[in-house]
Amino acid sequence: xxxxxxxxxxxxxxxxxxxxxxxxxxxxxxxxxxxxxxxxxxxxxxxxxxxxxxxxxxxxxxxxxxxxxxxxxxxxxxxxxxxxxxxxxxxxxxxxxxxxxxxxxxxxxxxxxxxx
Amino acid sequence: xxxxxxxxxxxxxxxxxxxxxxxxxxxxxxxxxxxxxxxxxxxxxxxxxxxxxxxxxxxxxxxxxxxxxxxxxxxxxxxxxxxxxxxxxxxxxxxxxxxxxxxxxxxxxxxxxxxxx
Numbered sequence: 170x171x172x173x174x175x176x177x178x179x180x181x182x183x184x185x186x187x188x189x190x191x192x193x194x195x196x197x198x199x200x201x202x203x204x205x206x207x208x209x210x211x212x213x214x215x216x217x218x219x220x221x222x223x224x225x226x227x228x229x230x231x232x233x234x235x236x237x238x239x240x241x242x243x244x245x246x247x248x249x250x251x252x253x254x255x256x257x258x259x260x261x262x263x264x265x266x267x268x269x270x271x272x273x274x275x276x277x278x279x280x281x282x283x284x285x
Numbered sequence: 286x287x288x289x290x291x292x293x294x295x296x297x298x299x300x301x302x303x304x305x306x307x308x309x310x311x312x313x314x315x316x317x318x319x320x321x322x323x324x325x326x327x328x329x330x331x332x333x334x335x336x337x338x339x340x341x342x343x344x345x346x347x348x349x350x351x352x353x354x355x356x357x358x359x360x361x362x363x364x365x366x367x368x369x370x371x372x373x374x375x376x377x378x379x380x381x382x383x384x385x386x387x388x389x390x391x392x393x394x395x396x397x398x399x400x401x402x
Contacts, residue, residue, distance in 0.1 A: 173327075204390060206393075212373070212395065212396050213393065213395055213396070214328075214375065214377075214393035216390045216391075216392070219390055260327055260328065262328075271316045271318075271333070271335070271379050271391075272318070272330055272333060272343065273318075273328075273330070273377075273391055274330075275320075275327040275328040275329070276327055277325060277326060277327040278327050
């Protein structure tokens with residue numbers, strides 16, 4: 170069974186500062202994928218970034234990067250130069266990459282508030 | 286946008302009544318999912334489908350059933366709604382790659398807010 174743990178229920182960060190959202194995971198699978206989603210107050214789920222367990226380099230997408238530490242089973246999201254529009258709930262998720270097992274397991278989320 | 290719609294977007298119903306939520310996609314994706322979102326729990330998988338008429342249970346499937354008679358539609362039915370099923374329901378789709386490896390994020394619909402009184 171897979172499990173995602175997000176230990177920060179809420180965070181307050183000053184605008185333009187970098188922020189790290191923590192995510193640790195537990196799985197017995199060798200091949201898996203890690204995802205981050207953003208949920209603004211409007212409610213939609215927005216895909217941000219993906220990291221495969223066999224990817225040697227950390228994933229980056231614009232201001233988002235994923236700090237993947239496989240030995241520690243952590244997949245922290247780093248947002249550089251935070252903006253007011255980054256205020257939202259952020260969910261870490263994972264799935265087994267074996268064929269036919271597409272299900273995502275989500276963490277409980279972190280509510281990020283950017284302070285002007 | 287991944288071409289996913291959910292209907293209705295909001296619904297209020299009474300305990301004991303059946304309720305059906307619809308998810309419609311225009312992307313011809315193979316996999317479809319129903320999640321519920323509750324405070325303190327994140328998103329939890331209810332049921333999913335890996336093809337027409339092929340469905341399986343997720344971690345919180347009790348009290349729910351699903352059907353998929355066409356690639357584009359995935360229905361979630363609450364057979365007899367209870368107050369504990371008050372939640373926000375999300376549909377998601379994904380493509381599924383031959384061989385199973387590679388990036389395959391799920392695209393989410395806008396959600397349905399269901400209140401059971």
